[in-house]
Every structure is written in C-alpha cells, then in structure tokens.
Amino acid sequence: MAQILVMGHLNPDNDAIMSAYTFAQLKNMTDSENEYKAVRLGPLPAESAMIFEENGLTPPELIDHVEEGQKVILTDHNELGQAVKGIENAEVIEVIDHHRIADLSTAAPITFINMPWGSTCTVVAHLYDYYGIALDKATASCLLSAMLTDTVILKSPTATDIDRKTVEKLAGIIGEDYTKFGMRVFKSRGGDDDVTAEEICTRDSKEFNFGGKKVWIAQYETIDLEGLRARTAEITGEVQKIQKEKGYDAALMLLTDILVEGSDFIAAGDVAFIEDAFGISFAEGPVWMPGVLSRKKQVAAKLIEYAG
Ligand SMILES: [Mn+2]
Incomplete structure (x- = not known):
C-alpha cells in the first residue's frame, strides 16, 4: 500500500x-x-x-x-x-x-x-x-x-x-x-490591524513566468481597504524588498476590497511592463483598479497576453 x-x-x-x-x-x-x-x-x-x-x-x-x-x-x-x-x-x-x-x-x-x-x-x-x-x-x-x-x-x-x-x-x-x-x-480572517506588512504580502503570493519574466503577484483581501491605505508606504516597502531579495523581474501586490469590489495595485521592479499591459502609471504610487477582484482572470491572464 x-x-x-x-x-x-x-x-x-x-x-x-x-x-x-x-x-x-x-x-x-x-x-x-x-x-x-x-x-x-x-x-x-x-x-x-x-x-x-x-x-x-x-x-x-x-x-x-x-x-x-x-x-x-x-x-x-x-x-x-x-x-x-x-x-x-x-x-x-x-x-x-x-x-x-x-x-x-x-x-x-x-x-x-x-x-x-x-x-x-x-x-x-x-x-x-x-x-x-x-x-x-x-x-x-x-x-x-x-x-x-x-x-x-x-x-x-x-x-x-x-x-x-x-x-x-x-x-x-x-x-x-x-x-x-x-x-x-x-x-474569520479578522481585521487588518494585527496583520504585519510581511503577512499581507505573503499570505497569498504566487510566482509566475510571463514570457521569461519572473513575476511575483500577491493578493490580500480585505473588507476595509481605506484602513489599509494608511499603511501604503509600509506595504510598498515590503513589496520592494521582496522583489529585490528574491530577484523577481517585477512584483505586484493587489490589495482587494471585496465589498467595494476593486483593488489597489502596488508594484516594484520592472513596473513599465505592468504599466503598459494595463495602461496605467505608478508614478504617483499605488493605482486603484475598480472591478479587479481576480488575480488569475483579470491580472495574470492580461500579463500573459501582453508578454506573449
Ligand atoms: Mn483556487
């Protein structure tokens, strides 16, 4: 057996x-x-x-x-x-x-x-x-x-x-x-206050290969995105750290509000690739993407299509 x-x-x-x-x-x-x-x-x-x-x-x-x-x-x-x-x-x-x-x-x-x-x-x-x-x-x-x-x-x-x-x-x-x-x-996941920036970034992260680019995409679901926005600098620092330390070409964090139905995108590394794929700019920091709830269908699929 x-x-x-x-x-x-x-x-x-x-x-x-x-x-x-x-x-x-x-x-x-x-x-x-x-x-x-x-x-x-x-x-x-x-x-x-x-x-x-x-x-x-x-x-x-x-x-x-x-x-x-x-x-x-x-x-x-x-x-x-x-x-x-x-x-x-x-x-x-x-x-x-x-x-x-x-x-x-x-x-x-x-x-x-x-x-x-x-x-x-x-x-x-x-x-x-x-x-x-x-x-x-x-x-x-x-x-x-x-x-x-x-x-x-x-x-x-x-x-x-x-x-x-x-x-x-x-x-x-x-x-x-x-x-x-x-x-x-x-x-049951509780509020976000007791969750460290590291946990926010690693609770649900995945590594992808888009046409030779190694890209890390993490998603954190919340019912209070407004509350999390007070910690944008801290979370951005963590995303930058992960991208550099793990040698990813790009790192993308999705902070997804399941009630308001949309995500804040926070990116590090080769952000031009992500900016071009979505027609957005990270020049002013994180970008709010209304209606984006699915990493797979609305984010990874788009980057695969763009890389191909
Ligand atoms: Mn699944």
Whole structure:
C-alpha cells in the first residue's frame, strides 16, 4: 500500500487546503489499494482553521519538501514554481485544478482534470458526484468555504454558472444561506490591524513566468481597504524588498476590497511592463483598479497576453 500525498500550492489559500483535504478523502473512499494523505505547504489560513474546527476535522499536516520518487497529487496548481520543493524528482500521478496549463510534464499518462471554473473545490464537488459519493455536512462546508473565498462570494468574474449551481446545492446540504456563510468565512480572517506588512504580502503570493519574466503577484483581501491605505508606504516597502531579495523581474501586490469590489495595485521592479499591459502609471504610487477582484482572470491572464 503506497502512501500518496495530496497537496495544494505553496503559500496555500483556502482552496488549496480544502481541495487537497476533500480530494484525499474522496480517493480514500474510492481506492482501497492506496493510502491518500492530504498535506499543506504553508500556514493554515484562518478561514480553513475555522471550518476544520467547526466540523471537528484534523487539518492537513505541514510539509516542506517531498522525497525522490514520492507519488503526489496536485490540487489547485500545475505550475512547478508553485509546487512543493523536490517536485522535479517526485512522481505526479494526478492533477485536479482550475488554472492555466503551464510547465508540468510527466513520463506516464495521468489523470489531469482542469476545468475553467471558479474554484478547484467546485471540480472536487463534481468528482464526488461522478463517483456517486454523497456529500456530508462537514465535507460540504469545506468545499463551500473554498468556493466562496476563491470567487469572493460569487462576485469575481471567475465565477461560472456551474459554481452558482454548486454553491446553492452545498448551501442546501449545510442548511445555511451562502452569502451569510461566506461573510462569516471572510470575517474569520479578522481585521487588518494585527496583520504585519510581511503577512499581507505573503499570505497569498504566487510566482509566475510571463514570457521569461519572473513575476511575483500577491493578493490580500480585505473588507476595509481605506484602513489599509494608511499603511501604503509600509506595504510598498515590503513589496520592494521582496522583489529585490528574491530577484523577481517585477512584483505586484493587489490589495482587494471585496465589498467595494476593486483593488489597489502596488508594484516594484520592472513596473513599465505592468504599466503598459494595463495602461496605467505608478508614478504617483499605488493605482486603484475598480472591478479587479481576480488575480488569475483579470491580472495574470492580461500579463500573459501582453508578454506573449
Ligand atoms: Mn483556487
């Protein structure tokens, strides 16, 4: 019996954690030949901790690398830059995702399920259906919480009709209005006052390769952007530090207000590339981008298009 590790991306968000957790559980219910263990590659987000606690579940264990030959299943990512240390010498046996297809290649044919839906947990919910496994309340809570954080309670342009239908269905299983549940999930993150600039910049950051440019894009979601703006200088300093120390061509921080529905862009490094792509200027500091909620669809996709 082999132990197979199921994991979301580095700097995990709620979708990375919950997709790994619920998919490992599904695999254990449908394949008795192997043992599937969900793990995480970074700190547990506050909302994930709340959902695990409420449902009496044990969060995935933290790991920092995988051994050579380890069998792994990737959820919520397929870019090597977002994967566990040692991935080059591990064996990827499945990928369940909702992102662009990047640079992963395998020696053998594998299950690779990638749907352009609002969250990986939407894909996992449909895989429970596919295997005819009924969702219990705890699993539905895990999945729903991640569908709502990834789609900003269905307000993000990444939310599809499939997401909307699935959200309604899961809210029915847990017996709670999805908007109320979603606000409760977002509020579990607490206010921003106790959060350091370093945490703001690293809580949900990802590395991308845009036509040879190594670009770091981080996103921090708040329900009080006005309050955060008092700390613009401090946060800008942190973004500049990350860009320089990690040698990124460019670094872009999105401070996203989920209630007002838009983001402040703070950039460092080769900002001309970002300015040209969006037709904006950072000469006066951060730039307010109304309606921008999705890093993937409204920011990364635009930079890929521009770089190509
Ligand atoms: Mn996701």
